[in-house]
Amino acid sequence: MANHSAEMHEHAEHGHYDPMANKIGMWTFLFTEALLFGALFIAFFVYLSTNTGDFLDCSSELNRIMGAINTVVLLTSSLTMALAIAALQRGNKRLSLNLMLMTLVFAAVFLIIKYFEWSHKIHLGIYPKSELMVNRAQGDQLFYGLYYTMTGLHGLHVAIGAVLILIAMRKVQTGGVHKTKFSFIENVGLYWHLVDLVWIYLFPMFYLIGR
Amino acid sequence: MNTQVKTAASSSPVPDYIRASKGIWSWLTTTDHKRIGLMYFVVMISLFVAAMGMAVTFRLELFSPGEQLFESDIYNRLLTLHGVVMIFLFIIPGIPAVFGNFFLPIMIGAKDVVFPRLNLLSWYCFVVGALIALFSVTLGGIDTGWTFYVPYSQKTDLNVLVPILAAFIIGWSSILTGINFIATTHRMRVKGMGFFDMPLFVWSLYATGWIQILATPVVGITLLLLVFEKFVGVAIFDPAAGGDPILFEHLFWIYSHPAVYVMILPAMGVVSEIIPTFARRTIFGYKTIAYSSIAIAGIGSLVWAHHMFTSGMVDEARIVFSFLTFFVAVPSGVKVFNWLATLYKGSIELRSPMMWCLMFIFLFSIGGLTGLFNASLSIDIHLHDTSWVPAHFHYTIFGGAVVILFAACHYWWPKIFGRMVNERIAIGTCIGFFIGFNLTYMPLFFAGTAGMPRRYADYLPEYTIYHRLSTIGAVILATSILIMIINLVRSISKGKIAPANPWQGATLEWTVPSPPPTLNFTGEPDTSRGAYEYPVEVSDG
Amino acid sequence: MNSGVSEIAREVDHAFLLVGIATGLMLLGITVVMVWFVIKYSRKKSKRVVNIEGHRLLEITWIVIPTIIVTWMFFVAYEGFGMMRQPPDDAxxxxxxxxxxxxxxxxxxxxxxxxxxxxxxxxxxxxxxxxxxxxxxxxxxxxxxxxxxxxxxxxxxxxxxxxxxxxxxxxxxxxxxxxxxxxxxxxxxxxxxxxxxxxxxxxxxxxYKPLEFSGFENPKHPAFGKEDLNIDSTKLFGTYCASCHGEAGDGSGLPGEARNFQSDKDWKNGTRVSDIFKTLIDGIEDTQMRSFPNLTPWERVALAHYVRAFQTGALQHDTQESYDALIKEFELDKITGPGETISVERAMEILSEEAAAEQARDAEATPK
Known part of the structure; x- marks a missing residue:
């Protein structure tokens, strides 16, 4: 009895492995994330409806090609991430690691392109409270306010996702995550898809509504 | 049907969770849900006493018109801090963080929550948030009111970044706890316990968890936007840049209205535990109560803009939100009727937890029914932002959630600490509380209908009588609460040793020793008895 | 409550009364039933319980009836709201x-x-x-x-x-x-x-004198004489200042550029009468605030008081020290006060001086 209890103790102290619970936890967390962006979407559409003209003009100022490239990059990265999980489930550790590395590279490409977009705009003097900005139309100020906030927050999520993928790679390497215990990498994958999904909305909202 | 299968802690071979390991470090690194619950309690009750002190202080200032103790800017800061601490640091974590943590796993026959380490992380988020909030006081506090409305929060000279950061971090604590409870309820139930076999407290925690994860991120991002705007200069709400302050109000209340159900739902769950125990009979309409929790969570998420009937929002929206708001009263009313029906043909014992519960039904009914005035469009135009609103709010949340937190303290204290609370003093403080409470808040309803605006550091002489009564009431109220807390704390060392099941309760936590061992159950949980199964013949246990 | 001050107030009070009666009855009902049950089924009297698990019809009743009541309440209160939001056209x-x-x-x-x-x-x-x-x-x-x-x-x-x-x-x-x-x-x-x-x-x-003083009230300083200075400062303000600073002094004439006199923040040269007096002579560098050398010292004093008054809504005299400094620096005590009348000779003199100056200007303006 005492022995059994000690075993149970051990069990509880370290938490037990329940992939279903992990999945429920992750999905509920993703709800939170979706609502976090949801509030921003509400703000965007409210202001789009009150400042339609300004928003369309500003949208045309964004670089659609860069936005489109980034969309393709993120979509592809989602694919490589999904393949990495599938590979691990089939026991192909090496392939899984390589695919995750590719995902990381795509994440980096995305952030670099984003960096160029931002720095170009800032170079032009389009940034919050800049002299140029405060003299532009109110809708323009709101558009760029939301642009920087939302793509910034999304960029932050990409960075966090990349760190999580790094951790997942480490865990796969050391054997903490493997063929039969893959909850962690699966959840990282879910997170990465969310990041991708958010961008799929951000891209048309900011880049494509213009003339 | 013998509920005292397991005997008290002393004869148990396994040490209880308090004595399982020693030293402050063993507490700070614990993943035991019971210890985490207790740690929440210690932090929260200290903050509660502090915020209560602030309230008494500004009530003393309001004893007479004009300036008595301090100027209006001090008043505004006390008022804000009282609100922020009470809401974000006390009542939102409230019952779920303390009693939910402690009893949710036991009630479903589990050894712990499904993510114990995440649970500890939630506690640290909470404590760090609380410390940051206290730190902000040393920077001069804030004077925005707990709602942080723009543009004032953008214009005030005081530091809003720090308290908002605190609220943001505490929000994470809330979200993580919600996730943990939902996953625990789904995955950790003892074999054979279906959703409709769960105690109603678990149901209410489950519904609360959903509100927490769905609403908290919205206020999180809203506060973040406020910070971006103020410190980075991003144009979002600033009217000078075309921004819309009313949008902030919407985003704020999309969270903060459901948040009041985060406060009250768990309390309703506790009532559904205590009343059957002391009426010694099964709960009336189990499914109705369970579904009404879900209904409150659902409808409650669609009524936020009733805080904004005079905000300048379009008339159509006001009409829709007024209409929807009325229907959130129905499931709350249904619960009250079911509790009353549970008293019918029971065998009622008026012990202190039951006294608190009956007081809750009375006070919460007043709170809920006065809410109907606020839901009524034309009446609310008059009552909005008058002292009627704080009166209504305190009747629902203080007279509702906090009263039940106190009830829960008296109900579960023997289980948590293994000691009985002095019953005489407990009932005395309960009566003192009732008198003080009504004297504090009832006059504010009348002041409100007479047009006394809220958040006023000073008032016209015609409102003096209401404020006088309210201040006297506040002193009685605070005194009763302090005596109650002393009585509770004193019992930890001085109280009589508690048996495993002092109240003859039927839920699983009463089948384990008082206090429970670290892993809750020494064997398999005894599920032979339903959560509300009581014998027809009453024996005095 | 001053009931009956307006139709809307009566309507709101009526709705309040109806909702009050309905909720009051509900509260009474709940409380009476609760107390009654607690007494009737107390442990002392009631040793056998009946484990009633529910009663569908009863529960449906207490879902449906409250639903009807609250719907009724909505319409009761809606009526007053409709009234509130429809102002008559001739309002x-x-x-x-x-x-x-x-x-x-x-x-x-x-x-x-x-x-x-x-x-x-x-x-x-x-x-x-x-x-x-x-x-x-x-x-x-x-x-x-x-x-x-x-x-x-x-x-x-x-x-x-x-x-x-x-x-x-x-x-x-x-x-x-x-x-x-x-x-x-x-x-x-x-x-x-x-x-x-x-x-x-x-x-x-x-x-034309929206501030609480007419003309310019004497600051009761020896240098200003004992009589009121008969200067219409409102008119002066209208002529020289209002086009940029707005009639209400809120800077609305030239939005974002002109000083808002109603705010006490960031005055470059200070807000005392002597400060504003100086500003009227020198203007403010790098801004569109020019100097007004053609104003008489008394007009400047009057205007400075007027501008200052926007912050308080009423004439406010400066401190004695401020006046002393002003008088000393600009030697106001050596100038004839405007309240005094001047002789016909002096008037002729001024007129001829002005005429000569005008001729000189004309001559300059004519191309050579």
Whole structure:
């Protein structure tokens, strides 16, 4: 009895492995994330409806090609991430690691392109409270306010996702995550898809509504 | 049907969770849900006493018109801090963080929550948030009111970044706890316990968890936007840049209205535990109560803009939100009727937890029914932002959630600490509380209908009588609460040793020793008895 | 409660009464049943319990009946709301502006502004409510009339009422707006039609002297003599200042560029009379504020007081030291006071000097 209890103790102290619970936890967390962006979407559409003209003009100022490239990059990265999980489930550790590395590279490409977009705009003097900005139309100020906030927050999520993928790679390497215990990498994958999904909305909202 | 299968802690071979390991470090690194619950309690009750002190202080200032103790800017800061601490640091974590943590796993026959380490992380988020909030006081506090409305929060000279950061971090604590409870309820139930076999407290925690994860991120991002705007200069709400302050109000209340159900739902769950125990009979309409929790969570998420009937929002929206708001009263009313029906043909014992519960039904009914005035469009135009609103709010949340937190303290204290609370003093403080409470808040309803605006550091002489009564009431109220807390704390060392099941309760936590061992159950949980199964013949246990 | 001050107030009170009776009965019912059960089924008397698990019909009843009651309540209260949101077309317009921490009432037709609200009895009044974009939220609240509406910066909201009897009523700010929120009060005076017309007339007369002093009141300093200086500072302000700083001194003539005299923040040269006096001589570098050398020292003194008064709403004298410094620096005591009359000879002299100066200017302007 005492022995059994000690075993149970051990069990509880370290938490037990329940992939279903992990999945429920992750999905509920993703709800939170979706609502976090949801509030921003509400703000965007409210202001789009009150400042339609300004928003369309500003949208045309964004670089659609860069936005489109980034969309393709993120979509592809989602694919490589999904393949990495599938590979691990089939026991192909090496392939899984390589695919995750590719995902990381795509994440980096995305952030670099984003960096160029931002720095170009800032170079032009389009940034919050800049002299140029405060003299532009109110809708323009709101558009760029939301642009920087939302793509910034999304960029932050990409960075966090990349760190999580790094951790997942480490865990796969050391054997903490493997063929039969893959909850962690699966959840990282879910997170990465969310990041991708958010961008799929951000891209048309900011880049494509213009003339 | 013998509920005292397991005997008290002393004869148990396994040490209880308090004595399982020693030293402050063993507490700070614990993943035991019971210890985490207790740690929440210690932090929260200290903050509660502090915020209560602030309230008494500004009530003393309001004893007479004009300036008595301090100027209006001090008043505004006390008022804000009282609100922020009470809401974000006390009542939102409230019952779920303390009693939910402690009893949710036991009630479903589990050894712990499904993510114990995440649970500890939630506690640290909470404590760090609380410390940051206290730190902000040393920077001069804030004077925005707990709602942080723009543009004032953008214009005030005081530091809003720090308290908002605190609220943001505490929000994470809330979200993580919600996730943990939902996953625990789904995955950790003892074999054979279906959703409709769960105690109603678990149901209410489950519904609360959903509100927490769905609403908290919205206020999180809203506060973040406020910070971006103020410190980075991003144009979002600033009217000078075309921004819309009313949008902030919407985003704020999309969270903060459901948040009041985060406060009250768990309390309703506790009532559904205590009343059957002391009426010694099964709960009336189990499914109705369970579904009404879900209904409150659902409808409650669609009524936020009733805080904004005079905000300048379009008339159509006001009409829709007024209409929807009325229907959130129905499931709350249904619960009250079911509790009353549970008293019918029971065998009622008026012990202190039951006294608190009956007081809750009375006070919460007043709170809920006065809410109907606020839901009524034309009446609310008059009552909005008058002292009627704080009166209504305190009747629902203080007279509702906090009263039940106190009830829960008296109900579960023997289980948590293994000691009985002095019953005489407990009932005395309960009566003192009732008198003080009504004297504090009832006059504010009348002041409100007479047009006394809220958040006023000073008032016209015609409102003096209401404020006088309210201040006297506040002193009685605070005194009763302090005596109650002393009585509770004193019992930890001085109280009589508690048996495993002092109240003859039927839920699983009463089948384990008082206090429970670290892993809750020494064997398999005894599920032979339903959560509300009581014998027809009453024996005095 | 001053019931019956307006139709809306009566309607709201009526709804309040109905909802009050309904909720009161419910509270009474709940409490009575609770106490009754607790006594009847107390442990002492009741040793056998009946484990009733539910009763479908009963439960459906207490879901359906409250639903009907609250739906009824919605319509009870909706009626008054409909009334509130439909001001009559012939309503008189008053523009209400809330700023930290005062109310301002503008009557666009009469072109007057006031710090209290005066309206004629039995006349519908529509208040258009706003706040300046750099201000915060306020709420315009008339408790006796049961109406309120927020003042949102940069937006216009409205409410309306028709006072049915004369009297003085409270105006409160109901939306928290900072330090002096509790002091942001004003008065609504409902007066007879005649009294209203008289008030408007008085306000129009004051319009050219909208500040609380007429002309320029003597600061009672030895250097200024004992008589009032007979200078119309309002007219001077209208001529020299209003085009940029706005008639109300709020900088609205040249938005964003001209100083807002109503704010006490960031005055480059200070806000004392002597400071403003200097500014009127020198102007302010790198801004569009030019110098006004053609003003007489007395006109400058009068204008400086006038400008200063925008912050307080009334004439405010400077400290004695400030006046002393001013008099010393500009040797005002050596200049003839404007209150004195001048001799005919001196007048002729001035006129001929001016004529000569004009001729000289003309000569210069003619190309050579």
């Amino acid at each position: 008189m317009i008053v523009q209400v502006t809330g700023r930290q921490w005062a109310w301002e009432f503008a009557y666009p037709e009469e072109k007057i502004t006031a710090s209290e609200m005066v309206v004629p009895v039995n006349r519908a009044v529509k208040a258009l409510i706003t706040a300046p974009v750099d201000d915060v939220l306020h709420s315009f609240y008339l408790p006796d009339f049961r109406v309120k509406e927020d003042a949102v910066p940069g937006r216009e909201t409205y409410l309306w009422f028709k006072a049915e009897r004369e009297g003085e009523f409270n105006i409160f700010c109901a939306e928290y707006c900072g330090k002096d929120h509790a002091k942001m009060r004003s008065t609504l005076r409902v007066v007879s039609n005649d009294a209203y017309r008289a008030w408007v007339k008085g306000q129009i007369a004051k319009r």
